[in-house]
Amino acid sequence: MLRTLKNAALGVATAAMLTGAVSAASAETELTMYYPVAVGGPLTKVVDGMVADFMTENPDIKVNAIYAGNYNDARIKALAALKSGQPAQLSVMFSIDIYELIEQDAIVAFDAIVETDEEKAWLKSFYSTLMQNGRTAGKTWGIPFQRSTIVMYYNKDLFRAAGLDPEKAPATWAELVDAGKKLTKADGSQWGVMIPSTGYPYWMFGALAMQNDQVLMNGAGDTTYFDAPATVEALQFWKDLGSKHKVMPEGTIEWGTLRKNFLEGKTAIMWHSTGNLTAVKKNAKFDFGVAMLPAMKRRGTPTGGGNFYIFKKTGKDERKAAMKLIRFMTSPERAAEWSMATGYMGVSPAAYETAKLMDYVKSFPYAAVARDQLEFATAELSTFQTGRVRKALDDAIQAALTGAKSPEAALKEAQATADRLLKPYR
């Protein structure tokens, strides 16, 4: 028995040495990549599959793709690895982490890596709205990968029951309120609309502000516009949906349980990430529709999600190999597959011109709503000191929605906090 064990152990050791030797001989460049999955589960398989395909095509590059939890975990792990002196070469991280990563001197701009005209053209091949969160100070730091926007999901059966046209989703704030009033039942068993206000309140609020033709911050990430009149109006409208128009429950609305509320018919309309599209499609027992968010002065939504970054502590060869990997993962064919598997957007116009995605959109037109809405999209809230600035805004939104402060007072306070935090960066 003991001898068999010994032999087995010896065999394993030899095999390990052999494979080690083989891979060392053929793999000239080794890359470590962190990636987060915000919606959990089987998506890790999709990423691992794409990475395996890449290694088959490029036998001289070995990639260790490490699933690193959610966006927050991925950032913590990447920065910890950086401090420990064993950094990864590239990572997918939250698109809004860009200023933090620049301030930590952790990442390198793609402008420093691209050389040929063809590569420079590649940098311009993505939707420009998706690049907004990846560009600052005239340079490109992040390449869009898992990107989303907010869309409006609505329950067509409830629209019919309320005498509304199920093919015509509310296109303006006024229409949203009108439809909401018809869809809300007085006993509280069914609401017209729900916009989540926990988890990522600033993200939903970015949409409302943009619809009122107001962005929340400048492109340099050192100034916010939290107390601009149009911003205050947007928050007032959000609050009014609950307290004045009575088409939305008062108080905050939980991000995590909202999809269930929608699937159970407790709300006729919900605003949520496109990342929920596949889950809603699978679980809705009723006829549902997906539409762009409504407009006040214009339509609008922030983009969201993760970008590819390349770390600064990398050799020339590693950077080249990392860029090769990123180009592979964001190529039109791959982006199309990724979009179909997840509900995330195809990151370039070319992705929507692939045969696969064209067929998919034909059979399921709602898959294209996010793309069509891109035209009206803006960057997600992202500044220096982004965590604190974001929290100041989140707290202000929740204070206003729960009635603790008026929208104007709450936003003035948030702006004062943001000003104090951002002053050193101006």
Add this chain to the structure above:
Amino acid sequence: MRRGILPHVYGWLLLTPAAILLIAFTHYPTVATVLDSLWSKGNPVRPSRFVGLGNYETLIEDPIFWKVLGNNLWFALGTIPASIALALLMALLVDRRLPGRSVLRMAYFTPTILPMIAVANIWLFFYSPEIGLIDQILSAFGLPGHNWLGDPKTVMGAIVVMTIWKEAGFFMIFYLAALQHIPTELREAARLEGASSWTFFRRVLFPLLMPTTLFVSVNAVLNSFKLVDHLFVLTKGGPNNASNLLLYYIYETAFSFFDTPYGATLTVVLLVLLAVLSLSQFFAFDKRIHYR
């Protein structure tokens, strides 16, 4: 001579493993935390510099710090006495001979076995408006529902109730073990003297359980500052910090804002607070405890 040194060598060798662990994971981090709290947040462009008590001045002016400290106080006041009382009650109940006793004991203990994250996910759906269990029960009686976690007035209460439910079973185990060790002669003697069961509990049982009560209450105090797992799932400290607790704020500061020096400053406050609380508990209780 050799004989004199050898026991010392043995002694130190025996102590070494524990000492290494304690120093590496308790004492060194504590000292490092205190030192970190005296430096400013740095980055490669602006290196960290010594600011003395600067971070503590920021702390005093930070309204969120005072808010979370107040919240923590209410959280402690809400959870500690209630969960201890409930634990004692449950222990007395299942200590008696009644049919299905072991099933009942297990039922009381179940919440303790579940991970806090799982518990919070379950209660998230209990508290959720319209579709949640609580609102469904209310609507069955024709009562209006409530947005339990979305209303700053009820969110803390909601979290306190969940925590009591989670904690009481754990404390019950200690009381149950203590009750088993109380000799039955005492009960018989009390009965002969004609003492009511209330008098017996107040004059005999409760004083004899005091060492357990001290242990449990020290644990309860520590837990009321240590337990924040549920916040990640339930509220993320919202709405507008209404349910934010000190440790969760430390996490946010250190890992979401990347302000480790300020995180260290908050941690020092937490450490001092816990040290003072547990020491004063020992001293205050000690005079009133009957150890056998």
